[in-house]
Amino acid sequence: MGIFIVAIFLLFAGYLFIKIAKISGEKANEIKKSLENNKNLVETEGTLELIKIEGGWRFRSFDVRIEFKNQNEKIFRYDKTYTSSESRASFLWKCENKGEVAVTVIYNKRNPSEYYIKELEELEVSENSKIGLTIIGGLFILVGLCTIYVGIFK
Numbered sequence: 001m002g003i004f005i006v007a008i009f010l011l012f013a014g015y016l017f018i019k020i021a022k023i024s025g026e027k028a029n030e031i032k033k034s035l036e037n038n039k040n041l042v043e044t045e046g047t048l049e050l051i052k053i054e055g056g057w058r059f060r061s062f063d064v065r066i067e068f069k070n071q072n073e074k075i076f077r078y079d080k081t082y083t084s085s086e087s088r089a090s091f092l093w094k095c096e097n098k099g100e101v102a103v104t105v106i107y108n109k110r111n112p113s114e115y116y117i118k119e120l121e122e123l124e125v126s127e128n129s130k131i132g133l134t135i136i137g138g139l140f141i142l143v144g145l146c147t148i149y150v151g152i153f154k
Contacts, residue, residue, distance in 0.1 A: 003151040010144030017137030021130045027086065028126035034114060035106070035123070044068050046105040048117065050095040051079070060084050062092045066117065068105040076112045085129060087120040 035041065046068030054061045060083070067077045082092065095101045107115035116122065 003147060003154075007144045007147035007151065010140050010147060014137040014140030014142075014144060017133050017140060021133035021137060024085075024126045024133060025130040028123055028130060031116065031123045031126065034108070035116065038108065040108050040110050041106055042071060042109045043104060043106050044070070046103055046117075047100040048095060048103045048119075049100045050092060050098075053092075053096065060089065062087075062089070064092070064095075066103075066105065066115070067100075068107065068112075068115070070107070070112055071109060076107075078113065078115070082120065085125070087122050087125055091119050091121075 046066060049065045049067075050062060051065055052063040054063070062082045062084075063079065064082060065077060065079050067075060069075050103120075104118040105115050106118065
């Protein structure tokens with residue numbers, strides 16, 4: 001009986017990994033759609049300041065302040081929280097205790113709150129997460145099915 005509980009847990013974990021992969025894939029598609037063929041996109045230099053790092057060894061969140069000027073020299077400041085699963089955490093680690101760091105910002109000139117920071121490579125991280133999490137989820141499901149097989153024919 002205990003082996004079936006383990007199998008159900010493995011199947012559920014695999015399902016969760018695949019659902020998280022789907023979310024990462026949707027985020028990647030959203031970023032691609034906003035970057036492709038948009039005539040309102042403008043690339044400019046800005047700054048990123050790391051305000052706070054929270055979390056443990058595996059999962060961390062980074063509170064950052066992004067500042068950039070638009071084509072009319074108006075300054076925009078946004079506070080945002082990034083996680084290590086949605087951006088390149090190594091770049092954010094390098095920003096610790098350095099104050100403001102220069103970054104390249106691509107923003108929508110009609111709506112500056114829609115921006116993308118090149119150095120964080122959000123698109124690449126989301127696409128890689130989609131692939132990796134799908135593989136991990138599939139392996140969990142496979143192990144769960146093998147566990148059920150072993151439990152039945154033992």
